[in-house]
Amino acid sequence: MIxxxxxxxxxxxxxxxxxxxxxxxxxxxxxxxxxxxDIGPVGLDExxxxxxxxxxxxxxxxxxxxxxxxxxxxxxxxxxxxxAIHQLYNNAGISGGGRSIADTPLxxxxxxxxxxxxxxxxxxxxxxxxLESSGSGILVNISSLNGLVAQPNVAIYCTTKFAVRGLxxxxxxxxxxxxxxxxxxxxxxGGVKTNIAKAKEADxxxxxxxxxxxxxxxxxxxxxxxxxxxxxxxxxxxxxGVAKGKCRIIVTPQAKHLDxxxxxxxxxxxxxxxxxxxxxxxxxxxxA
Numbered sequence: 001m002i003x004x005x006x007x008x009x010x011x012x013x014x015x016x017x018x019x020x021x022x023x024x025x026x027x028x029x030x031x032x033x034x035x036x037x038d039i040g041p042v043g044l045d046e047x048x049x050x051x052x053x054x055x056x057x058x059x060x061x062x063x064x065x066x067x068x069x070x071x072x073x074x075x076x077x078x079x080x081x082x083x084a085i086h087q088l089y090n091n092a093g094i095s096g097g098g099r100s101i102a103d104t105p106l107x108x109x110x111x112x113x114x115x116x117x118x119x120x121x122x123x124x125x126x127x128x129x130x131l132e133s134s135g136s137g138i139l140v141n142i143s144s145l146n147g148l149v150a151q152p153n154v155a156i157y158c159t160t161k162f163a164v165r166g167l168x169x170x171x172x173x174x175x176x177x178x179x180x181x182x183x184x185x186x187x188x189x190g191g192v193k194t195n196i197a198k199a200k201e202a203d204x205x206x207x208x209x210x211x212x213x214x215x216x217x218x219x220x221x222x223x224x225x226x227x228x229x230x231x232x233x234x235x236x237x238x239x240x241g242v243a244k245g246k247c248r249i250i251v252t253p254q255a256k257h258l259d260x261x262x263x264x265x266x267x268x269x270x271x272x273x274x275x276x277x278x279x280x281x282x283x284x285x286x287x288a
Contacts, residue, residue: 004243006031008136009082011074013065013123014092016043019142019192021050022235023089028056030239035078035085037063038092057082065092065119066111072126085130087138090120093160101155109156116160121167128171128182137182138242141168145190145255149262150270152277172247185242188259190252192234229254 010027014020016038024036028051036051038044041062048060059081063070078085096104096112120141131137146154147161165186172184229252241249250256262269 004030005087005239007033008086009033009035009078009084009134010087010089011035011037011078011085011127012089012091013037013063013119015047016040017047018231019189019234019238020089020091021047022232023091023238025050025054026232026235026239028054032087033057033082035059035082037061037074039064063092065123066114068118068122071119071122074123075126075130079130084134085127086134086136088123088127088131088140090123090139090141092119093142093144095154096156096160098153099155100153101159104156112156112160116157117163117167120164124167124171132180132182135181138185139168139171139182140185140187140238140242142187142189143168145188145252145258147186148188148250148255148259149273152274183242183245183247185247185249187238187241187249187251188255189234190229190250190255190258192229192231192252 005027010024010032012020012024012027012034015024015036017040020036020038021043024034024047028034034051034056036044036047036058037060038047039062044060044062048058051058051060059078061074061077063074065071075085093116094112096108096116099108101109124139124141128137128139131139141164143164144157144161146158147165150158150162165188168184168186174180175182175184234251237251238249250259258269258273261272265272
C-alpha cells in the first residue's frame with residue numbers, strides 16, 4: 001500500500017476531525033506530503049500538530065469549501081510549496097440536521113448543497129487538471145451510506161450524498177471515455193465515529209429546554225449505538241481500497257448490508273427502512 005502514497009502530494013479537505021484527520025495521519029505514515037484544510041481552526045490546528053509529530057511535509061490552511069473562489073485558488077497555494085498534486089480527498093461535509101425536506105429551512109438546504117455537493121464539484125474541477133498532469137492522479141470523493149439508501153429525516157443530506165455519488169461516477173465515466181490518467185473513487189462510509197452528527201446540535205438552540213434535553217439524550221444513545229466504527233479503521237479501509245484500484249468503496253458492515261438491500265429491493269427498501277427507523281426511535285426514546 002505504501003508505494004501508492006509515498007512521495008505523493010495528497011490533499012485532504014475537512015481534515016480537522018474524523019475521517020479527514022485519520023486519512024491525513026495514515027497518508028503521512030505512508031510517506032505522503034500533505035495539504036490539509038478545514039473551516040474550523042481549532043480542529044485543523046490539532047491535526048496539524050499531530051502531523052508535525054509524524055515529521056511530514058505539510059501545507060495547512062483554513063478553507064470554506066462553500067467559497068468557490070477560495071477553492072479555485074487553493075491548488076496554486078499547494079503547487080507553490082510542493083510543485084505537484086497527486087491525490088485529492090474531498091471529505092468536508094455537514095449533516096444539515098434531522099428534518100424532512102418540507103421542514104428544512106431554505107437557508108439550510110442551500111448551505112448543505114453548497115458544502116456537500118458544490119464544494120466537491122468545484123474542488124474536483126479545480127484539482128483535476130493537476131491530478132491528471134501528475135501522471136498518477138487519484139480523485140476520492142466521500143459520499144455516505146446515505147448515497148446508497150435514503151433514510152427518514154435526513155432528506156437534504158441524502159440528496160447531496162446521492163448527488164456526490166452521481167457526480168463521481170460521471171467524472172469517472174468521462175475520464176474513461178477521454179483516456180485521462182485518473183483514478184476516480186467514490187466512498188460510502190456507514191456509522192463511523194465522526195463529528196458530523198454533532199452538526200445536528202445546531203438545531204437544539206431552537207428547541208424548548210425540555211425538547212433540548214430529550215433530543216440530547218436520544219442523540220447520545222444514537223451515537224453510542226450506531227456511530228461505532230472507528231474513524232482510523234475507516235481511513236485504512238479507504239486507503240487500502242484506493243491502493244487496490246477500486247472505484248467504489250463501502251465502509252462498515254452496516255453500509256454493505258444496506259447497499260445489498262437497496263440493490264435487491266429497490267422499490268421496497270424505503271418502506272423497510274422507514275419501519276425499522278420507527279422501531280429504533282421508539283427504543284432510543286425509551287432508553288433516553
